[in-house]
Amino acid sequence: MSSELLPHTLEPHPVTGMYNGKFGLWLFLASEVMLFGALFSAYILLRTHGDFPSHEETTLNYKIGALNTFLLITSSVTMVMAWASFKLNEPSKGKLYLWLTVFLSVAFLVIKIKFEYLHKIHHGITPDTSTFYAIYYCMTGLHGLHILGGVIVMLYFLLPGFGLWRKNPEQFTNRIECTGLYWHFVDLVWIFLFPVFYLL
Amino acid sequence: MASSIEEVRKSVRLYLMVFGALGVLTIVTVLASSLNVSVAVGVFVALAIASVKGTLVATYFMHLLGERSTLYWVLILAAFFFLLLILIPVMMHSETVHLIDQVT
Amino acid sequence: MSSDHTHNPGFIRKYVFSVDHKVIGVQYAVTSLIFLFFGFSLMMIMRWQLAYPGDAIPLIGGWLGQYLVDNNGVLLPEGYNALGAMHGTIMVFLGVVPLAVGGFGNYVMPLQIGAPDMAFPRLNMASYWVYVLGGIAMLASFFVPGGAANSGWTSYPPLSVIANVDNAHHFWNGQTIWLLGMVLLITSSLLGSVNFIVTIVHLRVKGLTMFRLPFFVWAQLVTSFLLLLAFPPLEAAGVLQLMDRAFDTSFFMPTGLVVSGVVRDEYAGGGSPLLWQHLFWFLAHPEVYVLILPALGIIGEIIANNTRRPLWGYKTLVYSVVFLGFMSFVVWAHHMFLTGMGTTMSNFFQTTTMIISIPSVVILTAMLLSLWNASIRFNVPMLFALSFLPMFAIGGLTGLPLGLSASDIQLHDTYYVIGHFHYVVAPGTIMALFAGIYFWFPKVTGRKMSTLLGHLHFWPTLLFMNVIFGPMLIIGLRGVSRRLWDQTEYVLGAEVQGWTVMSSWGAWMLGLSQLPFIINFFYSAVAGKKSVENPWKATTLEWAAPSPPPHGNFAEVPVVYRGPYEYSVPGAKEDFQPQHLSDAKLS
Numbered sequence: 001m002s003s004e005l006l007p008h009t010l011e012p013h014p015v016t017g018m019y020n021g022k023f024g025l026w027l028f029l030a031s032e033v034m035l036f037g038a039l040f041s042a043y044i045l046l047r048t049h050g051d052f053p054s055h056e057e058t059t060l061n062y063k064i065g066a067l068n069t070f071l072l073i074t075s076s077v078t079m080v081m082a083w084a085s086f087k088l089n090e091p092s093k094g095k096l097y098l099w100l101t102v103f104l105s106v107a108f109l110v111i112k113i114k115f116e117y118l119h120k121i122h123h124g125i126t127p128d129t130s131t132f133y134a135i136y137y138c139m140t141g142l143h144g145l146h147i148l149g150g151v152i153v154m155l156y157f158l159l160p161g162f163g164l165w166r167k168n169p170e171q172f173t174n175r176i177e178c179t180g181l182y183w184h185f186v187d188l189v190w191i192f193l194f195p196v197f198y199l200l
Numbered sequence: 201m202a203s204s205i206e207e208v209r210k211s212v213r214l215y216l217m218v219f220g221a222l223g224v225l226t227i228v229t230v231l232a233s234s235l236n237v238s239v240a241v242g243v244f245v246a247l248a249i250a251s252v253k254g255t256l257v258a259t260y261f262m263h264l265l266g267e268r269s270t271l272y273w274v275l276i277l278a279a280f281f282f283l284l285l286i287l288i289p290v291m292m293h294s295e296t297v298h299l300i301d302q303v304t
Numbered sequence: 305m306s307s308d309h310t311h312n313p314g315f316i317r318k319y320v321f322s323v324d325h326k327v328i329g330v331q332y333a334v335t336s337l338i339f340l341f342f343g344f345s346l347m348m349i350m351r352w353q354l355a356y357p358g359d360a361i362p363l364i365g366g367w368l369g370q371y372l373v374d375n376n377g378v379l380l381p382e383g384y385n386a387l388g389a390m391h392g393t394i395m396v397f398l399g400v401v402p403l404a405v406g407g408f409g410n411y412v413m414p415l416q417i418g419a420p421d422m423a424f425p426r427l428n429m430a431s432y433w434v435y436v437l438g439g440i441a442m443l444a445s446f447f448v449p450g451g452a453a454n455s456g457w458t459s460y461p462p463l464s465v466i467a468n469v470d471n472a473h474h475f476w477n478g479q480t481i482w483l484l485g486m487v488l489l490i491t492s493s494l495l496g497s498v499n500f501i502v503t504i505v506h507l508r509v510k511g512l513t514m515f516r517l518p519f520f521v522w523a524q525l526v527t528s529f530l531l532l533l534a535f536p537p538l539e540a541a542g543v544l545q546l547m548d549r550a551f552d553t554s555f556f557m558p559t560g561l562v563v564s565g566v567v568r569d570e571y572a573g574g575g576s577p578l579l580w581q582h583l584f585w586f587l588a589h590p591e592v593y594v595l596i597l598p599a600l601g602i603i604g605e606i607i608a609n610n611t612r613r614p615l616w617g618y619k620t621l622v623y624s625v626v627f628l629g630f631m632s633f634v635v636w637a638h639h640m641f642l643t644g645m646g647t648t649m650s651n652f653f654q655t656t657t658m659i660i661s662i663p664s665v666v667i668l669t670a671m672l673l674s675l676w677n678a679s680i681r682f683n684v685p686m687l688f689a690l691s692f693l694p695m696f697a698i699g700g701l702t703g704l705p706l707g708l709s710a711s712d713i714q715l716h717d718t719y720y721v722i723g724h725f726h727y728v729v730a731p732g733t734i735m736a737l738f739a740g741i742y743f744w745f746p747k748v749t750g751r752k753m754s755t756l757l758g759h760l761h762f763w764p765t766l767l768f769m770n771v772i773f774g775p776m777l778i779i780g781l782r783g784v785s786r787r788l789w790d791q792t793e794y795v796l797g798a799e800v801q802g803w804t805v806m807s808s809w810g811a812w813m814l815g816l817s818q819l820p821f822i823i824n825f826f827y828s829a830v831a832g833k834k835s836v837e838n839p840w841k842a843t844t845l846e847w848a849a850p851s852p853p854p855h856g857n858f859a860e861v862p863v864v865y866r867g868p869y870e871y872s873v874p875g876a877k878e879d880f881q882p883q884h885l886s887d888a889k890l891s
């Protein structure tokens with residue numbers, strides 16, 4: 001079945017107001033809410049239940065965290081600008097913004113891995129050090145994987161996938177919109193991870 | 201749903217304003233964490249600020265503002281079950297208290 | 305996305321990596337039937353040890369390998385645990401769910417809503433192949449050092465975290481592969497559920513409003529929401545347990561754990577085994593509704609068709625199913641009454657559990673009332689469907705004492721529990737799935753299954769299902785624990801050993817009784833009597849497509865004029881009014 005023939009691939013459904021891809025992506029995000037919900041729940045449990053190191057005992061550097069928060073927020077803006085540019089039929093601007101997003105997210109990952117994970121591991125702080133680090137590595141690691149996934153998708157649309165823009169700009173823009181929804185969600189998760197791990 | 205060209209053009213300015221707000225709030229939350237308040241207040245303030253930021257991202261960047269009720273229902277459902285998950289530690293906490301009661 | 309290569313796909317694209325929902329549905333169905341039989345075979349082996357403890361397993365005992373049997377071919381206790389854990393896992397996650405949702409849902413649902421395919425055909429293909437990968441992982445785990453996972457399908461820590469310790473240095477041990485397999489299976493279900501929901505909401509043809517949907521589609525819609533929202537917490541928990549195993553973290557490991565006199569200080573401690581139980585049952589209770597709702601959907605279709613009357617209380621059924629789905633998220637801790645969670649929590653969860661039984665009873669009652677005074681056509685699908693009703697009723701009613709925290713103290717973790725939930729999933733769901741196979745077979749293959757072989761399959765199956773699971777309720781009430789390698793070691797177990805022997809013979813006979821089905825299935829697929837488009841004179845849209853439906857399903861997009869079950873409408877020419885025929889065409 002070629003998907004051009006499927007209803008609502010492009011035009012929004014009259015009741016839901018969404019095209020298929022967007023609805024599907026939102027459903028996926030709903031499941032992500034549950035995924036991270038379970039992890040936040042685990043965090044609260046570990047923290048309130050016993051042997052959890054106090055904030056003073058942990059050694060996360062909030063400055064690095066804040067810098068990374070900044071990078072991600074900025075990448076969210078460049079992402080939404082990329083979508084707006086494609087929507088306004090300005091593909092070169094859109095591409096530029098998308099590249100900027102990729103750049104910012106890679107910067108995020110590099111900082112996270114080089115100056116946080118590797119640095120910590122170098123000092124012998126690994127997931128089994130305490131339940132704090134266990135959940136820290138787990139949640140930020142999973143979040144990092146989400147970032148990585150997003151970067152791969154963006155690179156796909158910038159390089160081999162860009163051909164779709166010439167064939168069907170509307171569909172291409174829709175896909176950028178979906179990528180954006182995902183991206184903002186990943187940003188949103190970080191907005192909570194940052195205070196939870198670095199500030200509290 | 202910012203669909204027409206005009207609307208998109210207008211919303212670009214909005215995005216930049218939201219960006220500014222998110223940046224300011226990040227600074228505020230860092231500053232607030234250095235205040236000398238009790239843990240409970242600290243947690244409350246930090247989560248409140250994060251929630252405001254999250255809401256900004258969802259309503260403007262993710263265009264939740266312009267969506268229809270189908271999506272709202274799905275998200276309300278997910279939010280409800282999310283709350284249930286978050287309540288698990290509370291439930292388990294009541295259980296420890298209960299056991300301690302029995303011991304003492 | 306591009307249409308250029310879809311016109312003349314090669315063999316591989318057409319039958320192996322197909323994006324057609326019908327091919328994928330058949331792939332799911334066949335794969336999961338094989339897994340069902342495999343999971344059942346594990347149980348047939350275990351039943352030998354239970355009936356004749358310490359006797360070598362006949363015929364195949366020598367081949368089972370060092371992780372399952374000793375040199376004489378006697379099932380080892382560890383081997384028993386591994387088979388039990390894998391039986392549960394395979395039956396639930398690789399057998400019933402993929403058949404009910406992946407098989408029936410994929411094949412029938414798009415046809416019933418008049419869609420040319422699923423909303424995301426390639427995602428659909430991905431779901432199937434991720435499922436296959438998960439299945440391969442589970443199968444492979446039998447062969448790694450230490451054998452397959454043996455901590456039950458529930459995988460409770462701390463047991464599951466320290467399971468296979470001898471092979472802990474070895475990353476690829478059974479328990480770890482089980483976790484990885486589960487992550488794959490969960491991912492597959494997630495992709496599938498997104499696809500199902502978008503398809504049902506967006507791809508209905510003109511005129512097919514939500515309240516004109518066949519009951520089966522409603523059941524699939526609610527099921528998809530359960531999969532979408534209940535599975536991720538288990539995925540998270542799976543990742544946590546994986547970290548406990550692979551990196552010695554202590555998410556589920558309490559401080560100061562001592563196992564068999566050895567202090568396990570490689571774990572820093574501070575975690576809680578109960579956290580796993582909460583996250584596991586947060587999924588696994590909704591999961592049991594994933595096992596049952598599609599079955600109810602199938603039964604609804606077949607009953608309406610063979611009573612030649614509208615389903616009794618269609619809207620009530622729909623509201624009940626939706627309510628059931630919602631409530632299934634708020635009952636999970638009824639599996640944990642004995643964890644010391646306190647009376648407040650117990651009271652809360654026993655109340656919600658009693659509430660959730662109401663819509664189940666409503667559904668069953670509505671189906672029973674549909675039969676009242678009808679002139680029933682007793683064809684093979686209908687026989688299976690009819691047998692489902694009392695079996696599911698027994699399963700449901702025996703569940704009530706388990707949902708009350710006081711009586712659960714006695715019954716928890718006994719064979720009574722095993723008897724109870726198997727009445728729901730085996731004589732219940734499995735009978736419904738058979739009913740569905742006999743019912744939709746002509747649509748899928750264009751041929752009918754043999755009625756004689758169908759009867760030869762149905763009667764012994766119904767009989768032996770009860771011979772197996774009835775005794776379990778009895779020995780459970782007498783207090784025999786589940787997951788026992790040899791119940792005769794205990795006086796109370798030895799006293800009821802006769803029932804266990806009977807149950808085992810029932811299981812082997814049930815195995816034999818599947819022969820007519822297997823023959824029927826393959827023989828009829830190639831040489832069965834040719835069937836017409838609508839052999840059962842049914843009303844829903846799948847019967848408006850040719851049998852088997854071509855690529856794209858409908859020659860022209862159908863339009864729907866009426867509700868799903870307009871049978872025996874007074875004054876009408878025929879006793880059924882297909883949804884896609886206008887009044888003008890019918891008169």
Ligand code: HEM
Nearest residue numbers: 347388389392395396400456457458729730786787788811
């Ligand atoms: C139809 C033939 C079946 C037979 C004879 C059978 C038999 C059994 C028996 C005897 C046990 C208890 C083993 C023990 O406690 O030591 C068991 C456990 C179990 N069965 Fe089945 N079963 C059948 C079908 C199914 C189906 C269709 C499902 C699921 C949809 C299923 C799911 C389970 C689960 C989840 C367990 C618990 C495993 C554990 O203890 O971790 N079974 N089965």
Ligand SMILES: [Cu+2]
Nearest residue numbers: 589636638639
């Ligand atoms: Cu339950």
